[in-house]
Amino acid sequence: RFTAVNQQWLDTFGYSRGEVIGKWFGDFLSPINREVFNQNFPIFKAQGYKHAEFEVLHKNGNPLFIAFEGKIGYDLDGKFKQTHCILKDITKQKAAENSLRLSEEKYRKITENISDIIWTTDMNLKTTYVSPSIEYVLGESVQDHLKQSLEEKITPDCLIRVHELFSEELEKEKNNKSDKNRTRVIELEHYHADGSIVWLAMNISFLRDEFGNVIGLQGVSRDITELKHARDNLRYISEHDDLTGLYNRRYFEKEIKRLDVENQLPLSIIVVDINGLKLINDSFGRTEGDKTIKQTANILSSSLREGDVLARTGGDEFCILLSKTNIQTAREHLRTIEIACEQYNLKTPNKSFHINLSFGAATKETATVTFQHTYKEAEDYMRQRKLLVGKSSRSAVISSIKATMLEKSFETQEHEDRLSALTKKIGSIMNLSQIEINSLELLSKLHDIGKVAIAERILKKPGKLNEDEWIEMRKHPEIGYRIAMSSSETAPIAEYILCHHERWDGSGYPRKLRGTEIPLLSRILAIADAYDAMTENRVYNETRTPEEAFEEIKKCAGTQFDPEIAEIFVQMMKTKE
Numbered sequence: 001r002f003t004a005v006n007q008q009w010l011d012t013f014g015y016s017r018g019e020v021i022g023k024w025f026g027d028f029l030s031p032i033n034r035e036v037f038n039q040n041f042p043i044f045k046a047q048g049y050k051h052a053e054f055e056v057l058h059k060n061g062n063p064l065f066i067a068f069e070g071k072i073g074y075d076l077d078g079k080f081k082q083t084h085c086i087l088k089d090i091t092k093q094k095a096a097e098n099s100l101r102l103s104e105e106k107y108r109k110i111t112e113n114i115s116d117i118i119w120t121t122d123m124n125l126k127t128t129y130v131s132p133s134i135e136y137v138l139g140e141s142v143q144d145h146l147k148q149s150l151e152e153k154i155t156p157d158c159l160i161r162v163h164e165l166f167s168e169e170l171e172k173e174k175n176n177k178s179d180k181n182r183t184r185v186i187e188l189e190h191y192h193a194d195g196s197i198v199w200l201a202m203n204i205s206f207l208r209d210e211f212g213n214v215i216g217l218q219g220v221s222r223d224i225t226e227l228k229h230a231r232d233n234l235r236y237i238s239e240h241d242d243l244t245g246l247y248n249r250r251y252f253e254k255e256i257k258r259l260d261v262e263n264q265l266p267l268s269i270i271v272v273d274i275n276g277l278k279l280i281n282d283s284f285g286r287t288e289g290d291k292t293i294k295q296t297a298n299i300l301s302s303s304l305r306e307g308d309v310l311a312r313t314g315g316d317e318f319c320i321l322l323s324k325t326n327i328q329t330a331r332e333h334l335r336t337i338e339i340a341c342e343q344y345n346l347k348t349p350n351k352s353f354h355i356n357l358s359f360g361a362a363t364k365e366t367a368t369v370t371f372q373h374t375y376k377e378a379e380d381y382m383r384q385r386k387l388l389v390g391k392s393s394r395s396a397v398i399s400s401i402k403a404t405m406l407e408k409s410f411e412t413q414e415h416e417d418r419l420s421a422l423t424k425k426i427g428s429i430m431n432l433s434q435i436e437i438n439s440l441e442l443l444s445k446l447h448d449i450g451k452v453a454i455a456e457r458i459l460k461k462p463g464k465l466n467e468d469e470w471i472e473m474r475k476h477p478e479i480g481y482r483i484a485m486s487s488s489e490t491a492p493i494a495e496y497i498l499c500h501h502e503r504w505d506g507s508g509y510p511r512k513l514r515g516t517e518i519p520l521l522s523r524i525l526a527i528a529d530a531y532d533a534m535t536e537n538r539v540y541n542e543t544r545t546p547e548e549a550f551e552e553i554k555k556c557a558g559t560q561f562d563p564e565i566a567e568i569f570v571q572m573m574k575t576k577e
Contacts, residue, residue, distance in 0.1 A: 001025070003082065014059035014091050025085075029056040030063055044083075048072045051250075065094040069249070086314065093237055100230050117200075117221040120207050125150045125166065128216065134390050137223050139193035149324075155197070158188040158533065165204075173206065173214055180212065181205070187224065191192050199228040214222040241312040242288060244297035252311035255321055259309070260364075260371045266321040267371065268330035268363040271378040272337070273386055275356040282482040291456025296355055300342045303333065318429070329361040334359050352401050358386035362574065379489035401452050401483060415532060422528035422569075423521075429568055435509070436521065443493045443525055447500045476507045477501055496521045500529070505559045515562075523562040527553060527569050530561070546573065 002020050010017060013028065024035040033054040044050040050070045055063040069086040117138075118131040138145070142433050151159060165186060183205045190198045204219040239251040247255070251488040259267055274296055281289035295318070300310055300318055310322040322330055328379035337357070345354040360382025364374040423440040432440075451459060454476055458469045465473060477498050484494035499513060499522040506514035544552070550570045 005036065009087065012087070013056060013064070021060075028056050044070060044210050045072055051253075056087070063090055065091045081536055085439065096234055096237055100234050103226070118219075118509065120216055120218045121222065122216045123214070125217070137221070138190060138198060144193075151188060153190070155189040158190075161186065162188070169206070177293070180208075185224050187228070190221075197225075198223055199225045244294055244312050244549045246297050246301070246318070247309065247311035249311060249313045252309065252313055252319060252321070255309045255311075255347070256371060259321055259323045262367050265322065265325045265367065265373070266363045266365050268322040268325040268327060268338075268361060269371075269375055269378050270320040270322070270330060270334060271319040271360040271375075271382045272296075272320070273382055275358055275386065277316040278488070279483060279486040280352070282479060282486070283352070285453060292353065292355065295344070297356065299344060299355060300337060303336045303340060305333075325363070326365075327361065330361045330363060334361055358382050360385065394449075399451060418444045418536075419447075419525070419528050423524050424529070425572060426524050426528065426569060429572055430524075430565075439493050439496070439526060440521055442490070443496050443500075443521055444528075446480070446484065446490060446493065447497050447525055447529070448480065449483055450476035450497070451477065452483075453479045474501075478510055492519075495519055496525070500525050502526075503560045504557075504562055507559075517560075523565055527561050527565055530556075531569070531573075550574070 001024050005017065005020050008340045010020065014508075017380055026037055029037055033056075036054065040050070040052070048071065050068065052070075054066060054068065056066045058064055069088075069089045069090040071084045073084055075081045108401050116131075117129055117133050118129075119134075120129040121127050126149065127146055130142055132142060134145050135141055150162065154162065165184060169182075169184065185201060185203055187199060187201050190200045192198045200221040201224045202219050202221045204217055206214045207216040207218040207309075209215050213223045239247060243305045248372060274292060277289055277292060280292055288570045293312075294320050296318065297312065300320065304310055304320070305322075307323060311319055313319045320333075322333065325333075341355045341357060345351075348354055359573045360378040360380065362374045362377035362381065364371055422439045423444050424437050427437040427440050454472060458465065458472055461469065481498035484490040484497050484541075489567070497517050498510070502511065502513040502522060503509035503526075504515060504518070505524075506512050531549050531553060534544045534552060535546055536543065550573065553561060553566050553570060557563040
């Protein structure tokens with residue numbers, strides 16, 4: 001049963017988190033796939049890994065084709081604990097496959113009504129007859145085609161293949177090993193009269209005289225250019241990641257099988273993971289996250305040698321296979337990638353969009369070691385590196401995000417400093433602990449960090465926001481919560497950030513909490529923030545005197561603000577005056 005799913009899972013299948021957690025995986029499968037899943041799950045548990053494709057039902061009832069990558073998680077005793085699954089929506093790929101089938105059917109119907117090219121040659125492979133349909137298919141007259149040599153008609157590679165096939169068949173004929181009615185099918189690139197390439201599928205057999213002696217070739221050629229392109233396109237889709245254009249996990253696993261042989265040893269693998277990708281997605285949206293993924297792909301691609309295989313094997317993970325490469329050379333390759341990242345970051349002023357990667361490398365030296373063991377060794381090393389650099393990396397990104405937020409909005413460092421002073425003073429009067437007062441100071445600086453994901457035109461709009469703009473603006477506490485949760489230093493105040501726009505009467509957002517359901521520190525910040533907004537110059541609000549602000553706070557006590565804290569605040573400020 002589900003214990004956790006990410007937001008992408010929920011967005012893909014249309015469910016809320018509450019509708020998924022605790023449910024059985026099979027509840028979301030079509031009936032046929034549910035039965036197959038039940039049958040295969042024991043095999044999955046035994047093998048520890050499973051790749052499969054099946055249908056999952058969207059909440060609206062529509063089936064989605066899904067690529068399933070699953071791993072079994074074990075406890076310290078090696079017993080089954082849980083499954084870890086990655087699902088990828090491949091509905092478009094399946095649609096492409098169906099489109100290809102429809103295209104092939106359409107092609108067959110069309111070609112049934114179009115004459116194919118019928119031809120004969122002599123023993124020197126010079127054309128002796130060609131049907132008039134040559135003009136439709138290749139754009140040239142019968143006379144012109146008969147004058148041309150084979151070298152002028154097909155590409156050099158195809159010319160070699162034709163001669164090899166002809167020699168092979170003649171040898172079989174000589175040794176009486178060939179069926180007299182044998183037909184060979186070959187696909188060739190043929191030159192069109194306009195210089196373009198036409199793919200022809202040729203059914204070829206020997207042309208014989210009345211005594212059965214071979215006097216040349218005869219055949220029927222059909223234009224398969226569109227079909228060939230459709231096949232190539234489908235093959236590309238099935239082997240490549242649609243975002244980066246790199247090879248995907250399916251192709252990468254095929255390459256492992258190809259290269260995991262003794263004559264390719266030592267075989268090295270480099271595992272690469274993007275640090276902080278989730279933080280970028282939460283802060284700036286998936287578009288910026290996708291840009292980071294694509295830029296990482298560009299950096300990795302630029303470092304490849306001939307024969308290296310680079311693939312995107314997960315959302316934020318890449319792998320490079322390096323055949324005939326020892327561990328020292330693999331580590332030198334890592335350094336090349338690190339230098340490329342450093343050079344890119346130097347050219348990127350906004351540190352929020354710097355490329356920060358964690359690496360792991362390992363090498364299979366002998367055939368007695370399984371490549372799965374080598375792969376796991378590289379992954380383990382990468383995870384260790386990620387733990388070591390992750391904390392400082394996330395902190396740096398959050399600081400950069402805050403700087404970006406200040407640049408694109410009317411918020412200022414001075415506003416944060418005033419809030420910090422006010423909230424700490426209130427906390428002191430209320431006898432809060434030093435930890436809580438420190439949290440108030442950090443909350444004052446980061447409460448609006450979620451605004452980094454809000455459009456600048458909304459943040460800097462001089463007039464009132466319309467309904468659509470308000471809907472967008474109200475997202476910033478949740479975005480700020482996710483950003484804060486990404487770092488251990490800011491996670492303790494994440495809940496306060498989420499709730500700093502809740503109101504005492506329950507009319508706030510995002511969760512419409514009421515009264516003391518709202519965290520105390522959020523209630524303190526709300527009053528200090530409102531006071532500062534009223535008494536400081538803001539383009540969207542008329543500046544009020546402190547006395548006017550006090551009256552407004554007292555007026556809103558019990559509706560917008562905690563009445564006790566409102567009274568403490570007003571009394572504190574009047575005493576200060």
